[in-house]
Amino acid sequence: MKKELVVFIFFCLCLLVNSQTTTNKEIDSLKIIIANQTKKQQFSTLIAISNVYARINLDSSKHYAQKAFLLSEKIGIDSLKIKAQMFLGHTSWERGNYDEAIQHFKKSLAIGTRIKNKEAIADAYNGLGIVYSKLGKLNTSIDYYFKTLSMYEKLKDSLGMGAAYLNIAWDYRKLTEYQKSIDYNNKSLQIYSKLKDSLHVAMVNNNIAGSLNELGKYKEALRFSKKSRFYFLKLNYERYTAYPITNIAISNDSLHNYDEAKINYLKAIELHTLNKESYELAFLNNALANLNYNLKDYKNASQKGKEAIRYAEEVGAIEFMASSSKTLAKTFEKLNQLSESNKYLKLYIKYNDSIISTEKLKSIAEIETKYQTEKKEKEILSQRANIAEKELRLNQKNTQIIGLGILAIVLAVLGYLLFNQQKLKNKQLQKESELKEALIKIENQNKLQEQRLTISRDLHDNIGAQLTFIISSIDNLQYGFNITNDKLTSKLSGISEFTRETIYELRDTIWAMNKSEISMEDLQVRISNFIDKGKVASTGINFNFNVDETLSEALKFTSVNGMNIYRIVQEAINNAIKYAEAKTITVNFYKLENDLKINIIDDGKGFDINTVALGNGLNNMKKRAHEIGSSLKIESKVNEGTCIEFII
Incomplete structure (x- = not known):
């Protein structure tokens, strides 16, 4: 057994050395040929270099993706801009820069929508789904994934469908729907195996291993994890081996092989640290903290737990904030530091409730039901179309038979038909004129x-x-x-x-x-991002953002009106943070008949509206409200907080 292990380790080391040498040679050869290429060829080469660097160094990958984007701007071809934005989006989310990634994917989506490129739209949806999944906003991410899947099905894009299934499986795993996750993984694996796509086969095997770990099937999980690692090494994707190594560590940890588990946790941390992947480091440090807890090494458990929270806060990964808080709560309880234990227990309850609430699970179930319903409706429509086509053919045959009998009548009314034809031609000319005017507009x-x-x-x-x-x-x-x-x-x-x-x-x-116009969804995302920054900058303040479910996400504002709404909310929150000494700040969006009612409420020290001179901030808010056809209402009492409200 020991001899076989030595041989296997030697084989893996050879693969690693060979993969690094092969990768460097591949990059060097691409850098040599770029000098004598056309602009379009140079763009493709820069993207290829970025893609190769993605296996080993994300900073270098982003650098060459940025160069490709700048070149696409000079060339001025939309399809190249889309490709560059997508690469920048992927390097951003893999480095944990989720806000930056969202912006790149939305820019790609905007260009794809403008030029009606369905493939680009589907790819952008998929990228946005990945980022929102990393942020723990699973109802948003799964909604994007099912939109992606629907578009790829229309395009008959097997590779895209496989990616959508894989991503849906990953989110169901987060929701502890492990069997459902495995079902979607198997759909993905069936597609990738048929396409002989080894890279994605490796990813799916790793994903299945994760679900098997959650179901307690640790030995089976080890088999899938090792198969995934083998494929990644064979394909020179050394950086990606961190993922199956993590699952190997979890399996050994659960089988109480703690020494083997610790070795693999540390190896995965080393690989992810090299590429500054805070999301993965948050998970791994928490797993290592739990391992130390099981070994009764509570001091190291508390250190690793705090590191996990630090990495999770860097990228806003709520799921790991919750799990790490739980680990720290039980660790500090063992250390008899009950105040610290109680603090982290409260954080765990807060974060966990925000991840898997009943309403979110209901919303996600409705998304999948909607997708399945639409799919069945399309099948019914397709069947109806086939029946209608058959009926049409039958009618055509009948018409031909009848046509022979009424040939004499047709000749008699030929003059009348010519008159109608001229009339139709005049209408067509009028429509063409209207179309030209529309095109000019x-x-x-x-x-x-x-x-x-x-x-x-x-x-x-x-x-x-x-x-x-x-x-x-x-x-x-x-x-x-x-x-x-x-x-x-x-x-x-x-x-x-x-x-x-x-x-x-x-x-x-x-x-x-x-933007020519700002949607309700855009506004929500912008305000949510601002509130998230406020949470980081202002400790001790609880933020709430409530949006009436009856408000349509399709609601649109002009860019000026949307900006004014955002500025009013931003200024109100800033005032509450700076002057109110508030413990809670709440932003509410209500539907009021055909109007939108917005208020910003804090429980701070308030002020006497009759005696306090209004500063530039409040006056600017009133002016902005006036510009969008509204009026700003300010209600405040000393020691009872402040409410700022306006209706659109």
């Missing part, structure tokens, strides 16, 4: 959108860069010179902070300018 709208995009790029590339340079220069002044004057230091810090805030507002403005 669309062309003008496209030119206007291009101008908006040009202005937004100029703002980002020129003014944004200049503001960043100001911040860098101020920081260099502070750290490069030994400034002892406190007033000067304070002044420089104030300028730096003001410039940073200006950059944030500039980004919001660019976001609005890039």
